[in-house]
Amino acid sequence: MNVHLFIPCFVDQLFPETAFNMVKVLEKLGCTVSYNTDQTCCGQPAFNAGYQDECRSVATKFLKDFHTYDYIVAPSGSCTGFVRNYYGKLFDNSAAHNDVKLLRKNLYEFTEFLVDVLHVTDIGATLEGVGTYHDACGALRECGIKEGPRKLLENVKGLELREMNDSEVCCGFGGTFAVKYKPISLGMGEQKVHNASDSGADYLISTDLSCLMHLDGYIRKHGQTIKIMHIADVLASGW
Structure with missing residues (x-):
């Protein structure tokens, strides 16, 4: 199973060992893990601060970086939840509508992916x-x-x-x-x-x-x- 990593900003900058440990677990379970080094932020900080236009610009790049039919897994319920619940509003009635649907379908928080997709509860x-x-x-x-x-x-x-x-x-x-x-x-x-x-x-x-x-x-x-x-x-x- 192919898995793309989405590593949130604060994990990348402050807790990189957690990202490596997530890879360790996924590979143990037989996943082929890849990481797009072009990825940046999902846009949540700007959105929460009221800067929706700036957020949409960042989110547009995020859609491009994670345009895939494979699973996308993140060590964050916060970022996962933001993309799932707010990207639809950010790109409502836009040409990116189908890209958002694909992303929301494939994106999972780490434990959610283990339990609901891989059906594993004992690592x-x-x-x-x-x-x-x-x-x-x-x-x-x-x-x-x-x-x-x-x-x-x-x-x-x-x-x-x-x-x-x-x-x-x-x-x-x-x-x-x-x-x-x-x-x-x-x-x-x-x-x-x-x-x-x-x-x-x-x-x-x-x-x-x-x-x-x-x-x-x-x-x-x-x-x-x-x-x-x-x-x-x-x-x-x-x-």
Whole structure:
């Protein structure tokens, strides 16, 4: 099975090891993985800041970079959800309409691809400790992803999965939200970290590094011991 990687901006710049671990898992499962080095951003930051024309320009390039009939897989529910749910509005009644339909059909978040397309829930990973899962807004609300990541984590040898309180509540990042509404954002992040720590978890796990980056800022500043991990890093552990 041929798979094209869509690596979001912040993963490329700040957490490249997660992208490599996603490749490691996909190749173990028999996928032929390719990466278009011309790819840039999906346009979500500009869109969320109110710059729709600028976003459309970036999104037009994205459509060109990912014009394929193969699967496209991304380690981000946020970016996946944005493309699926907003590209149709950006290119409504335009010549790009069919390209958008093709892209939305082929694009999957990483865990969604593993569970719903490859029908795999046990990668053979090992990670000793206790983990708790944060439902990132993009994955949960825009992609409908909830049970898949938990099934994958439950099959990680040595990992005890515990639910934290309010696992579906936003972490407070929200991109530009964290800048415009800093006190609210920090308060939401603080509550999320406390809920995760109260579960007794060693690892705070999610599908989205944007959430985890935000939460890790609070963790580091306040000397918390819990560690953040993207689910791709968990699934690539121990083998």
